Amino acid sequence: xxxxxxxxxxxxxxxxxxxxxxxxxxxxxxxxxxxxxxxxxxxxxxxxxxxxxxxxxxxxxxxxxxxxxxxxxxxxxxxxxxxxxxxxxxxxxxxxxxxxxxxxxxxxxxxxxxxxxxxxxxxxxxxxxxxxxxxxxxxxxxxxxxxxxxxxxxxxxxxxxxxxxxxxxxxxxxxxxxxxxxxxxxxxxxxxxxxxxxxxxxxxxxxxxxxxxxxxxxxxxxxxxxxxxxxxxxxxxxxxxxxxxxxxxxxxxxxxxxxxxxxxxxxxxxxxxxxxxxxxxxxxxxxxxxxxxxxxxxxxxxx
Numbered sequence: 001x002x003x004x005x006x007x008x009x010x011x012x013x014x015x016x017x018x019x020x021x022x023x024x025x026x027x028x029x030x031x032x033x034x035x036x037x038x039x040x041x042x043x044x045x046x047x048x049x050x051x052x053x054x055x056x057x058x059x060x061x062x063x064x065x066x067x068x069x070x071x072x073x074x075x076x077x078x079x080x081x082x083x084x085x086x087x088x089x090x091x092x093x094x095x096x097x098x099x100x101x102x103x104x105x106x107x108x109x110x111x112x113x114x115x116x117x118x119x120x121x122x123x124x125x126x127x128x129x130x131x132x133x134x135x136x137x138x139x140x141x142x143x144x145x146x147x148x149x150x151x152x153x154x155x156x157x158x159x160x161x162x163x164x165x166x167x168x169x170x171x172x173x174x175x176x177x178x179x180x181x182x183x184x185x186x187x188x189x190x191x192x193x194x195x196x197x198x199x200x201x202x203x204x205x206x207x208x209x210x211x212x213x214x215x216x217x218x219x220x221x222x223x224x225x226x227x228x229x230x231x232x233x234x235x236x237x238x239x240x241x242x243x244x245x246x247x248x249x250x251x252x253x254x255x256x257x258x259x260x261x262x263x264x265x266x267x268x269x270x271x272x273x274x275x276x277x278x279x280x281x282x283x284x285x286x287x288x289x290x291x292x293x294x295x296x297x298x299x300x301x302x303x
Contacts, residue, residue: 001301004038006030009070013290022296036060044297046070047077048289049277055081066300070293072096072150073230075203086127086282090296093149095278095289100228101153103279104198105161107252108137109224138162143194145210146201146229147179147254154198155182166190169201169269182302190217198224203230213238216248224250227242228279240265243272254279 002023005014017024017216022044030038031052039045039061046068047053053067055078063122067077069091110116113134121128142158144151147169155165159181166183168190175184191197197219201207211225212235219225227234236257242248243266250271256264259277266272280289 001043002045003202006051010287010290013294016294054076062101068293070289092289092292096147096285097153099282099285100279140195141196143190151200196227199229205268208232216242222249226252228254
């Protein structure tokens with residue numbers, strides 16, 4: 001069968017698809033009508049975050065059976081339209097958990113120890129140690145909003161840093177085994193008690209704007225918000241106001257409501273450390289995502 005791959009995928013993943021007897025078509029940058037045309041006679045579509053699989057696209061893809069997002073989020077795929085068309089939608093939830101969790105602590109350490117400005121100063125010939133006095137992570141409290149695969153990886157690393165870990169996830173049917181040391185809390189309890197609040201939930205109509213002005217007001221004034229999940233989870237105007245007013249100590253942002261964010265006022269603030277959606281940007285995560293996506297397609301088309 002034919003498999004269309006519209007975003008970059010690890011070479012081994014493409015090999016696996018071909019070894020399974022499928023014809024692999026690679027075509028990047030497709031959107032809208034061009035994507036519909038490319039899907040003619042195609043049974044499977046593999047995307048990452050750049051390709052928008054809209055309802056219009058899905059309704060025009062007459063032969064399509066399965067769409068796989070090589071990554072965690074599914075907000076670039078119209079899942080309701082896919083269900084209506086009888087098209088199965090999958091993601092690769094295991095692929096980037098470690099990479100995202102490590103980035104959370106990369107950002108936290110860089111922020112608390114002023115690594116970027118200290119390095120810039122040193123390269124410019126300045127040696128001003130006192131200027132960059134920072135904070136330890138140890139002995140503080142981190143609250144995880146969402147306690148799925150990524151949240152649990154963050155919790156494990158937080159424990160190694162000797163952080164107290166709280167978590168909120170009302171959708172979990174059972175608290176995961178082995179994590180009894182994580183305190184289960186309501187969102188209000190977590191926001192009011194934690195030094196770091198880290199978001200690890202998918203973007204959906206229910207979670208869009210999850211952290212707005214009321215939630216930011218509920219946080220401690222010396223708290224830091226971390227978002228390595230999806231930009232739409234945070235009301236960016238409310239976050240900007242909170243940071244400018246000193247109602248929040250800082251924000252560590254890997255995602256934005258609009259990507260790229262352009263001339264976002266958040267990027268001009270000294271208490272914001274931001275990166276261009278690097279959560280899954282490791283060799284290991286990219287390889288796992290591609291191979292998981294290939295495996296899902298092979299199984300789906302084999303049924």
